[in-house]
Amino acid sequence: MDERVRYRRIVRRELHASRAVPAMTVAVLLILAVAAIGTVAVLAASGNPGPLTWAKTVAAAGAAAGHSAVLASGCVATGLLLLISALSPGRRARHELLNGRAAVVVDDSVLAAALAREAARAAGLAAGQAVATVHRRRAAVVLTPTSGVPIGADAVAGAVRRMSGAVPLRHPLRVRVTIARSGKVGA
């Protein structure tokens, strides 16, 4: 297999959830159910029909009018959750970095922290006064100014965009810098 194809495959798998946890949960529950049915069947075959009649009683009670609506709604809700996890892409909050040597994936929180730090540095604020959020194709930086000290929004936006543009992301981010309406006193 070509190196590039292999890297693409790895990155794709790292950017999407494997669905191992829900699948294994379902598998374990199925195993429990199947094992119970098998045990009951073996007991009934070997001349001990007690568990079988008991299971039938339980099933009949479950199917009784009072319980059935609640149970059925639970079934539908769980089933829909499983269908969603089966069919949704399950994207993880990560970005791919283009690199000649290795396949590189960066958590969005790392990108956000770097953007926030750069914004705080450019605006001359403390680190806690800049908050960044990174989405798939865009990022938002919110600055809380110190009361009475204006911030040059364009300069900050320029600095943050330069920094984000220098990171070789496969899907570059559109960065938006906003300055909070109310400042922070004595920061």
Added chain:
Amino acid sequence: MNSTNRIGNRILLLVAGLALVLVGVVTLLRPLLARLYGPSWFPVLLPVVTGRETARTSSVPALLEVAAICVLLTALLTAFIARQGRGGSTLIVDTRNARGGGTVLEVGLARQLLEEELNRRGTFLAVHVSAYRVKGVVLLKCSLESRRGIDPAVSTAVAVEALAALDAVLGRSLPAFVRISSGFRSRLVRRSRGLPSTGASDLPRGARPGERGADAAASLLPTGTRDLRPYSGSRIRDRVRPMTPSPAHVATGLAARVEARATAVRNDDSDTVAAGDRP
């Protein structure tokens, strides 16, 4: 990275989800179905199940058939679970030929070299190296926990430099995957302004406050209080208290040194062992 069958996972979830939704919807619509098809609506939908149910539940062969199917299903599902998350490799290079000659390199070598190289730079709080076999080719996985706020481009450059150093040592370039994360620790460690890293984490691993840290901490105290160290009431006091040379202390000190030495040999940590101590 691992060889988990992701399509399999999704197919299982899809089938289970469809089955649950179907059962739930049929149960919910039971009154409606009964009105549309009369009291015998259930056989209309699932004639096979209900038709067999009454006739065969008591016959021994049918019950054994059910039991056999259950055993088979349990085995299949157990195999499915066991299949998850595999694909790790302990060897990174294996050039052994049929006659038994060749070279074998374990992942521990790459781990040690990369960890030492990356820890020396101080860009990352934690470094974890493992190897996977992806479609027949060994691939290194480096999970790096970045310090808070470090430019990912810089982190990547550092990681790639370390990989290049590893390539030079191994004499070949292994395919590599680098994941840069910000974990729990990077949220706890506060970055001091203007300094490349915090002083505390600059202490070499395994260094004890009683050794190097004591001198550094003592020099932070005002000159006048230095003589009063044991009585100063400062929080630093515990760290700079001179060691009483009791036999117990000597024994624990020796044990600590032996342990430090052992970890140093294991980790190949150049900071805790003087160069002359190396073989």
